[in-house]
């Protein structure tokens with residue numbers, strides 16, 4: 001049975017798409033068959049981040065033009081599959097996000113992988129939350145700002161109302177600052193466990209500019225270790241963080257997760 005991991009947030013710009021991509025690469029390094037799914041119909045980004053750039057057929061065409069979902073499954077590095085959403089406003093005008101039968105679409109894509117990472121839109125304007133599969137598990141992404149946590153709380157409440165299973169929150173873009181909320185404070189506001197804490201790190205953007213994940217470009221960085229620890233946690237696996245400046249870091253990363261011979 002496929003596993004659906006829903007990456008949601010209240011506020012935009014807190015790193016949902018970035019996390020989707022990095023977790024996808026992390027999971028593929030663990031040998032998993034991953035599909036990244038862009039459900040942000042209005043502000044799609046997964047196509048840009050995964051280097052697909054203006055794909056021929058997107059989820060928009062499936063929703064507005066009766067194209068089949070099979071036509072918009074693309075394969076990128078590591079055998080990861082991506083189902084992108086378009087950026088053409090003309091097509092979008094023919095779609096009312098409130099009246100999409102998400103359950104039907106999500107059932108159809110089930111055959112394309114074992115783990116689906118679902119990059120959600122910010123806010124609660126779409127009916128996608130109502131259409132999630134019963135076994136979907138949600139991660140709420142937040143930064144440490146008041147507004148981001150307040151919006152995360154709204155999503156947490158909505159998810160509870162809809163009986164969506166929440167695994168916890170990921171504190172992203174974290175840095176030490178007495179004026180921001182601490183992990184403990186956020187935990188007590190959201191009343192769900194923190195399952196990952198990812199530092200604010202410019203390397204994330206730099207790696208993506210190279211079309212790569214930070215876990216490949218700089219696997220021994222605190223950011224990569226944080227992402228891989230979260231990946232392992234989600235998969236029920238263990239991960240030994242990589243210390244910097246050890247020989248053959250990338251080889252060791254690959255050996256550790258068994259995709260390269262000793």
Ligand SMILES: Nc1ncnc2c1ncn2[C@@H]1O[C@H](COP(=O)(O)OP(=O)(O)O)[C@@H](O)[C@H]1O
Nearest residue numbers: 012013014015016017018173199200201204205
């Ligand atoms: N941990 C981080 N440290 C620094 N920059 C980050 C981090 N996570 C995300 N970003 C950057 O923040 C911006 C917004 O991220 P994005 O994933 O597009 O957010 P969302 O999908 O929630 O709108 C991007 O430029 C991304 O590279």
Ligand SMILES: [Mg+2]
Nearest residue numbers: 016017040045
């Ligand atoms: Mg996004």
